[in-house]
Amino acid sequence: MAALELTQVRKVFDGNVVLNDVNLRIENGELLVLLGPSGCGKSTLLRMIAGLDTISSGELRIDSQLANHLPPAKRQLAMVFQSYALYPHMSVYDNMAFSLKMAGIHAAQIREKVQAAAATLQITHLLDRLPKALSGGQRQRVAIGRAIVREPAVFLFDEPLSNLDAALRGQMRVELARLHKQLGATMIYVTHDQVEAMTLGQRIVVLNQGRIEQLGTPAQLYRTPATLFVARFLGTPAINCFPAQYMSSTGPVLRIGGQFLLHSQIAFNGQPGDQLVVAVRPEHMRFSSHADAPEAMFTAQVSVVEQLGDCSLIYVKTSWHDEDIVIRDPECREWQTGQQVGLYFDPANALVFGADGVRIGQAAAVASLSQPH
Ligand SMILES: Nc1ncnc2c1ncn2[C@@H]1O[C@H](COP(=O)(O)OP(=O)(O)O)[C@@H](O)[C@H]1O
Ligand SMILES: [Mg+2]
Structure with missing residues (x-):
């Protein structure tokens, strides 16, 4: 677990300001949702936290330590993407074990961690299968399992459920909320789907064109939106x-x-x-x-x-x-x-x-x- 703090964070791509004046503190063990329309800068913000994109100016602190220039591998973060990015030629077990093997962890310990994550995600019976023999929901579980085994300080989710059908999305949403409770981990969850944000988030940050419009609980955003943008974005x-x-x-x-x-x-x-x-x-x-x-x-x-x-x-x-x-x-x-x-x-x-x-x-x-x- 870790707390994250962003101060005056700004991102410029080719002279275009994509994120501006982002100030945000994510508490230890919190599940924070970043919500906003396509193109508003959600993925960019997540990638800067992960160390996959540089921060143009401002500060990122992980557990009070300045992390702007920390390599991704040293940040103890795990990211789960919309595209599951599984290795197609590896079994589910090997997909989940891969990063641990690369880190030189002992085989018996790897087995223990993979088994535990598989049990949590209810995919133990799938460990020998190849990704192509899995449904979309099962693949997404494997991608999450691959993050869990690394025991990261912070989980970063970038629209992880967008490829699933509506019923499965609803089910996975409930499971992610359960997983968050069970692991007690800090999680940042990016989505453009306001229903997902409202049901999953303890607090939601609404982003619009690279700026924070409002930060609050689902009820605060719904009842007392700070702006017309927030009022219109929430509620169907x-x-x-x-x-x-x-x-x-x-x-x-x-x-x-x-x-x-x-x-x-x-x-x-x-x-x-x-x-x-x-x-x-x-x-x-x-x-x-x-x-x-x-x-x-x-x-x-x-x-x-x-x-x-x-x-x-x-x-x-x-x-x-x-x-x-x-x-x-x-x-x-x-x-x-x-x-x-x-x-x-x-x-x-x-x-x-x-x-x-x-x-x-x-x-x-x-x-x-x-x-x-
Ligand atoms: N590598 C890049 N180079 C230039 N512009 C980029 C790059 N990545 C993202 N952008 C731009 O930054 C803005 C925010 O993108 P993104 O963070 O992907 O939005 P979201 O995830 O909210 O849909 C978009 O206008 C996008 O075109
Ligand atoms: Mg995105």
């Missing part, structure tokens, strides 16, 4: 974003869709007319079958209904917003396409973002509502 279907206009500098009022007003207590230092975004998650949207119900903030027309069994998702259109608004209905009521509904939400569940995408004030700060006049 994505959070509804309503364009809003800031109306008054004395008593802040937000106008949404030109139709209704939200009185708010946000501390906003803006000008009347400034554009803001009010965001509401699908599970916080409410609706009434009467478009003119007294609680309705605005009317909308049902365009698509998806029945998911445990809930239904209703996509509705308004006259003033290009994007569909999505509502999660846990009661799975029957809705007809084309039907008019009245929509509303509890302002306490609305998140307000500035034009720069940064959240303004607290989620519960939007206080009361008045009807259009």
